[in-house]
Amino acid sequence: MPSLKAIKKRITSVKNTRQITKAMKMVSAAKLRRAQENVVAARPYAQKLGEVLERLAKSSDVEGIPLLEKRAAEKALLIVVTSDRGLCGGFNANICKAAERFLKEKKSDYSEISLLTIGRKGHDFLKNRHSIWKNHANVLSSPNYQIAALIAREVIDGFLLEEYDEVFLLYNAFRSVMSQDITLTQLLPIVPPAAEEEEHAPEYIYEPSKGELLKEILPKHVEVQVFRSLLESVAAEHGARMTAMDSASKNATEMIGKLTLQYNRARQAAITKELMEIISGAESIKG
């Protein structure tokens, strides 16, 4: 049985830990709210751009536009979005596992799969097992459109230089505070959204030509997708951290309860022992 003092010390230390996890939960909750707002705010732009793209892709000749062109898929690029910081439950582990699975399954389909990681955790995990083409760390603390555009342009450039023929994006989509969806989407070549046939599609005036417009809008589409995945991933990360910290706080409380019980028992035992000694001492004097 550990000594009273040792138990007391453990209780204090667990209490301190609980305080930290509680504080982290609060911080994550605040950050989550902001991240969620960002996700919602970005939605109309992505949606409208999608609509425009759909209309353009439907009505114009898509031949000869490189970003839409399906090439023989030999080399692929996988973009993995993780977080920069840990302590968020299975958030990073899950996405890394999904990346591993993807690499294993598709190994036979492609001659080479390169990796681009966004976020420090994914890079740390994957760099020992695979070669990383590029890494972007420390972009997730405040995801902004410029960074997303930069990454997207880099990816597009590589695609146009035929460094890879297909690009996939793997990230945690934010579903709710409790759960994240691991989402895999094909970024390039762009799969135009399935167009619904409108009955009276109005005749549009295009300026400059449709083809020109399409050429300009496609890179933007990629940028928006990258931007959205960053925002979603950040929101999911804060959600995951909040849940993890909540359960950590709960576990700490439980542990404190158990330790307090143990402490009281030990105290009781010590008192009983002392009493016994006093009584037996008194008995022996009496006798």
Add this chain to the structure above:
Amino acid sequence: MAEKITLELVTPYRKVLTEEVDEITATGALGEFGVLPGHAPFLTSLKIGELSYKKGGAVSHLALNWGYLEVKEDKAIVLVETAERADEIDLERAKAALGRAEEALKKLTIEDKDYRVMEAALERATIRMQVAAKAARK
């Protein structure tokens, strides 16, 4: 025919404005154009430039960075990367950016990769100052 046209301005960060307006003027890929209520369906890319709209008697100006404008059924949707209302423009910053871009352009030649980038920065700064000046005159 509708009397008004709904102008919606959307950036990746937020919806900047949704308003019923009388007239919109913007700089397209092929030059400046105006949109009145009842315009035919229309899709164009926008250059770095100015967008102004008339509502009642008042004219408002915005500085835009690259984007699109779509007109459909008395609704004009503008998708842009950044949009700043005249009163949101930081004139000092725009001036500083203009100075920086001018300096950089002096050193670069047309062949340089950064030339286009700096040129765009110069344009953006100029437009911002122009829009801010218009707002100040009122």
